[in-house]
Amino acid sequence: MAALKGPGAAETHDGSSLRIGIIHARWNTTIISALVDGTKKALKSQGVKEDNIVVESVPGSYELPLAVQRFYAASQVQGATSAVAGGVASMASGIGDLLGGSASQTDLQGSLQPKEPEQKSKDTGLKHAFDAVIAIGVLIKGETMHFEYIADAVSHGLMRVQLDLGIPVIFGLLTVLTEEQGLARAGLEGGTGKEAKGHNHGEDWGNAAVELGIKRRAWADGKLAS
Numbered sequence: 630m631a632a633l634k635g636p637g638a639a640e641t642h643d644g645s646s647l648r649i650g651i652i653h654a655r656w657n658t659t660i661i662s663a664l665v666d667g668t669k670k671a672l673k674s675q676g677v678k679e680d681n682i683v684v685e686s687v688p689g690s691y692e693l694p695l696a697v698q699r700f701y702a703a704s705q706v707q708g709a710t711s712a713v714a715g716g717v718a719s720m721a722s723g724i725g726d727l728l729g730g731s732a733s734q735t736d737l738q739g740s741l742q743p744k745e746p747e748q749k750s751k752d753t754g755l756k757h758a759f760d761a762v763i764a765i766g767v768l769i770k771g772e773t774m775h776f777e778y779i780a781d782a783v784s785h786g787l788m789r790v791q792l793d794l795g796i797p798v799i800f801g802l803l804t805v806l807t808e809e810q811g812l813a814r815a816g817l818e819g820g821t822g823k824e825a826k827g828h829n830h831g832e833d834w835g836n837a838a839v840e841l842g843i844k845r846r847a848w849a850d851g852k853l854a855s
């Protein structure tokens with residue numbers, strides 16, 4: 630019988646034009662690493678290219694809301710800078726065209742020279758602002774009220790950043806009462822090897838980022854599902 634609880638079958642989308650940011654806390658690293666892996670696996674299965682997944686970390690979950698905000702702003706700066714650089718490059722190539730130098734390279738005597746092989750940039754990823762940011766953290770209840778305060782502050786902080794920025798901020802925050810609960814939700818129930826069981830919630834977060842990234846773009850163009 631299909632599971633009653635959970636997001637159901639993920640919608641499939643072509644994520645090949647998306648640029649996704651992942652920002653994760655480092656507290657409870659074993660669980661975090663599995664969640665980040667699960668997230669990346671889902672992103673890639675929906676067509677997002679490795680080069681277009683940018684991963685950053687912060688010490689703890691409390692740092693996530695500000696980090697998402699600034700991380701996204703950095704991607705906007707990068708997008709604007711590369712657009713300007715692209716404009717200058719195309720102007721330069723236009724000047725080259727006027728001088729007759731774009732199709733072939735000539736030396737001063739005018740003899741035909743072989744064209745230099747095109748320089749392949751090492752960084753081949755997209756440079757536009759992120760289409761979605763996935764915030765990942767794991768809060769485990771301890772002896773004090775620390776957990777409750779952080780869980781509340783981070784949840785509200787991430788929602789606020791999401792609405793302020795108008796971009797999908799995927800809520801990848803586990804708020805669990807025990808380590809076992811955290812391990813199970815990262816697909817690590819029963820161990821970290823082949824025996825590991827449990828649903829890795831990172832996969833849902835990756836799928837949600839692609840779906841929302843694509844839908845937000847369509848909505849921005851006034852396109853609605855018919």
Ligand SMILES: Nc1c(NC[C@H](O)[C@H](O)[C@H](O)CO)[nH]c(=O)[nH]c1=O
Pocket residue numbers: 654655656657688689690691692766767768769770775779
């Ligand atoms: N207890 C957990 C924390 N605590 C650390 C805070 O998030 C924060 O880094 C610190 O207070 C400095 O501002 N973080 C988690 O991600 N998970 C926890 O279980």
Ligand SMILES: CC(=O)[C@@H](O)COP(=O)(O)O
Pocket residue numbers: 769770771772773774775776
């Ligand atoms: C970092 C703290 O404030 C720490 O004392 C929280 O303790 P607990 O996780 O046991 O509530």
